Amino acid sequence: MKVKTKKYDYGKCEICDTPLQEKHIKQDFWIRGELIVVEGIPAGVCLQCGEKIIRADVGQWIMKLIENSERIAKAPKISVPSIKFDAEKSKV
Numbered sequence: 001m002k003v004k005t006k007k008y009d010y011g012k013c014e015i016c017d018t019p020l021q022e023k024h025i026k027q028d029f030w031i032r033g034e035l036i037v038v039e040g041i042p043a044g045v046c047l048q049c050g051e052k053i054i055r056a057d058v059g060q061w062i063m064k065l066i067e068n069s070e071r072i073a074k075a076p077k078i079s080v081p082s083i084k085f086d087a088e089k090s091k092v
């Protein structure tokens with residue numbers, strides 16, 4: 001099954017005036033001290049400077065998604081490196 005989505009015009013980058021391209025991005029959010037990664041977010045991305053624009057309706061959808069604690073509890077977990085800054089050991 002294919003879902004057809006209308007192409008959204010993100011316009012141009014506010015920083016460098018490059019036309020934005022639609023990409024599916026990964027974005028991390030800190031919710032109540034927990035790191036949550038949302039994948040496949042449609043966004044307008046500037047290939048020149050890396051600026052990302054997320055549509056208002058997509059932003060609202062993300063907000064609903066990350067507030068859904070039941071869904072978060074069921075989501076697969078990934079492990080991320082956690083490095084503690086140690087001034088003494090970094091003097092190598």
Ligand SMILES: [Zn+2]
Nearest residue numbers: 013016046049
């Ligand atoms: Zn740009």
